Amino acid sequence: MGFFIETLIGGLMAGMLYSLVALGFVLIFKSSGVFNFAQGAMVLFAALAMARFSEWANAALGGNSLFLANLIAFVGAGATMWLVAWVVERFVLRKLVNQEGATLLMVTLGITYVLEGVGQTIFGSEIYNIDVGMPKEPVMMFENLFEGGILINKEDFIAALIAALLVGLLTLFFQKTPVGRALRAVADDHQAALSIGIPLNRIWVIVWLVAGVVALVAGIIWGSKLGVQFSLATVALRALPVVILGGLTSVPGAIVGGLIIGVGEKLSEVYIGPMVGGGIEIWFAYVLALVVLLFRPQGLFGEKIINRV
Amino acid sequence: MLYRENGQFKTTYAADQQIFTIAQDKWFVLGIVAFAFLAVPMLADEYMFRAILIPFLILSLAALGVNLLVGYCGQITLGAGAFMAVGAYAAYNFLIRIDGMPLIGALLLGGLTSAGMGILFGIPSLRVRGLYLAVATLAAQFFCDWAFLRIKWFTNDSSSGSVSVSDLSVFGWVIDSPAEKYLFCLGFIVVFAVIAKNMTRATIGRQWMAIRDMDVAAEVIGIRPMYAKLSAFAVSSFFVGVAGALWGFVHLGSWEPAAFSVDRSFQLLFMVIIGGLGSILGSFVGAAFIVILPIFLNQFLPALGGLLGLHISTAAVSHAELIIFGSLIVFFLIVEPHGLARLWAIAKEKLRLWPFPH
Amino acid sequence: MSRKIGDVILDLQNISLRFGGVKALTDISFDIREHEVRAIIGPNGAGKSSMLNVINGVYHPQEGKIFYRGAERKKMEPHMAASTGIARTFQNIALFKGMSVLDNIMTGRTLKMKSNMLLQAMWFGPAQKEELAHRRKVEEIIDFLEIQHIRKTPVGRLPYGLQKRVDLGRALAMEPQILLLDEPMAGMNVEEKQDMCRFILDVNDQFGTTIVLIEHDMGVVMDISDRVVVLDYGKKIGDGLPDEVRSSPEVIKAYLGAGH
Known part of the structure; x- marks a missing residue:
């Protein structure tokens, strides 16, 4: 029983990170109808920027204050993501208003390659560390409840808290602020939004920036746990079933979907994996999402699609 | 001779429904095919065959298959690589497990197996569409990646996980030199291109396009969505599966599941989008573009660096390749979202009127 | 050649259709006879297009029965409706x-x-x-x-x-037996409308196709249709010959609003 709950909690923690990446997808899809495959590359890019800026700032400060160095790096990486958002809007999205979904999807694949190339050219292609002072040692909990207790990483716990906080903030942002409302209007219809005077271009920069910051947070958490390396870019592929499960347009969907997929992956790997040779995490997540799709084509929380004639 | 259709009158509907209704088009394409069969084997060197021509032909075939599904039937797939893998591994198993199985038989059976998988993974398309479907097809991709890596039966319990095929021969014709491999692939691609063209101009092709353009209206005039979509998945997967088998048997010789990874799926989708959705020609143009570009960059960038007196490391070259490749994709999609084939069509339309455009 | 209007080919009984909480059609009954031109009229949002969608199987009504050539039609998909000879055109050209x-x-x-x-x-x-x-x-x-x-x-x-x-x-x-036309003349100029009317009447006349027509142009409806159904807010408020419908107080009220 203790082991089961440990796996469960491990899954929830991993799921929180998937949620973060999925959130980036949802934000951009909601506001521009673009299915942004580059979200994974953005995580990599942001994490690379963070790791290197922190390293450089730390060296410049003489290694005296890790906190200050990290703060500078965070601001720097945030500014970098703003630059990315600006470039993407200025040179790509602006020229593709009202194109078809498939074309936009392909474009973001192109952006993925560019980001991966540029990121590694500027920041290098080694494995880097991000040290934001997260506690590494695990703690034993509920020892009196189960035999052997449950082992939990403090780091995971903090990460989950940060992710939850971010989700809360974004929900408020979308529902309560004028910018959030404008974003939702843009999502419904580009041209209609333009015609009532919503500055589409600025909105897109904002939303890509927000997605960039979400990517940055995801990158920091992930990077501090496993190191920053190229494989971070593939996290997009891990987060896709999450979005599908939760619904492409739903922020809560991204969260719940992430948790379900995180838990499902871990449990399936632990309990089914050994029977079939292991390594089933990835496709299990996809098949899980697929099964949900067959019953609810719009995902768990997506808006119902009605065909009109 | 000017590019004109003047004086080419058609007196029967049969004549009007030929593949090429303009005589110049027909002669031009026949000329290219003749050139490809007769002249190219004498002109090209081994590197040309191995690095460019054979991959180009096989990937054209796969792109053609993807185009039937994505371009003609409007169902996005990100799992084409998986169907190549199914084709390759199925053909391999047919070849080694059944005594006396002829090569072409194995290739086609590989394609048929892939078609079956296509139908299976096409079922979600009956419920979901667009991007949801695209992600659903990724399920096929990751499942196949896993299956061919972990289930040892598929790889005939090979210890390294890679499988290999040697001694290709058809009716006593031993295919071992690059030129012979090239001709073998060329034969396939010509036949399949004609088949694709025929299907797209017949009722089945119209049903696919109707589903793509307006699925509700298509259903209202009596097209069964299930039949139209699943047949598109089946035919597309058949093409892709045969291409996969050729890729394994003829191009690679021995291969691992990584040869058919999700990157391959993206690559195929790039080909049809850059080449032109819903265009047979576009599949070829797109395949040529995607095959040649990296080779070109790989040669060109160090040369350029040398010219400027810079030494460019291999890592830098590979990063620059990513950047340029990505930018070009973005660029092409912005300039001509309908693909390179559209540029060709526009040029042809202008040419028909040239030099008097009004 | 004079057309002979035949028996009832399609009989709709007590059709109700809801989308979530929204009632699109409420308890609507009418019939369509073979070879006739049957018009459905009503203000915007009256449920006319929904009615056609019910007839050719795009929407499935929650209540009511549909009899086609005397046999009750079970839940049916559009392509099955098509194979029984029901064709249609679309309001926003599809x-x-x-x-x-x-x-x-x-x-x-x-x-x-x-x-x-x-x-x-x-x-x-x-x-x-x-x-x-x-x-x-x-x-x-x-x-x-x-x-x-x-x-x-x-x-x-x-x-x-x-x-x-x-x-x-x-x-x-499709060589249909029933042809559903959803505002075939919307947005056309007078000449185009005349052409379209001619085509519709020719189809009806030459092939004997039964026609169900939604149209806003009252002149056209009164000219070419044999019988008219009037819908308003998803309810049937009139049914009969064009002249009867035109003089019905309820129909006038729906079209011109109360107070006239």
């Missing part, structure tokens, strides 16, 4: 944009083409013969609608009026 006029109309023949996929792939024998036979049939429709000059044009490039005509052509290619 042509296949990427295809030529000819191909669009050819899709209307889908149900009648039986050759198998392999033969089509070879473009061989029966498949080719079938293709040509149907091409001939489609050319007749093209002649009938006077659109010979645009047969190879992609429909996306055509002006609105011609697109409407192609839409009709595609439905006619």
